[in-house]
Ligand SMILES: Nc1ncnc2c1ncn2[C@@H]1O[C@H](COP(=O)(O)OP(=O)(O)O)[C@@H](O)[C@H]1O
């Protein structure tokens with residue numbers, strides 16, 4: 212008799228910045244009634260905590276210590292997901308491009324990635340998990356039964372980010388954002404450990420010119436009907 216219980220199902224949604232991972236993952240998780248992991252928030256939290264502690268982004272040993280010392284927790288507040296870093300609400304600071312660039316630099320350090328592995332895997336709880344990031348389907352949950360890789364043209368991703376930040380009152384230029392997105396794509400895709408790439412068994416969805424609702428339906432169509 213087989214007495215082992217199957218692990219909770221996971222849907223991984225990986226892709227470059229602005230491809231819609233966070234938006235689509237949250238909506239799909241809500242429709243399914245599954246948990247949600249924003250893995251990028253963990254890397255961003257370490258970046259922000261490093262900034263608070265005046266830690267040099269060129270000092271890998273200090274950044275690894277900072278990773279172990281940084282507590283991150285998530286709190287649902289209405290429609291919004293708030294992120295607490297060492298007990299302080301850092302939701303807005305985490306979304307800045309400065310935090311994204313710091314996260315991308317820190318994420319290239321293998322010991323930092325290793326230190327965050329178990330924390331990410333702990334989110335795999337019944338009834339299921341939607342996990343968004345860069346290496347969810349390749350490294351963290353390679354056995355996930357459902358894998359998606361979202362893309363969109365760099366121009367459209369920069370425009371989405373521009374509108375998103377403008378709505379939040381953050382002053383940015385479209386040209387500057389496009390430059391930052393291309394630089395981050397290049398660094399995330401070229402690093403030696405867990406580079407940004409689709410898992411071999413991931414379904415690729417190019418969201419250029421496709422609305423959010425349509426992408427959500429395409430993703431849900433990959434899972435068995437749940438009545439969600
Ligand atoms: N398919 C889409 N069409 C238009 N806008 C989108 C689409 N997907 C996401 N967005 C918008 O683009 C912005 C960036 O999306 P986000 O989910 O934060 O991307 P990522 O997590 O991949 O960086 C958000 O303002 C979001 O509402």
Ligand SMILES: Nc1ccn([C@H]2C[C@H](O)[C@@H](COP(=O)(O)OP(=O)(O)O)O2)c(=O)n1
Nearest residue numbers: 227228229250251254314315318344345346
């Ligand atoms: N699983 C992950 C998630 C994020 N990262 C790194 C690389 C990314 O540039 C930064 C920020 O990731 P995040 O998903 O929050 O960024 P975007 O919303 O896609 O702009 O962290 C990673 O290396 N692995």
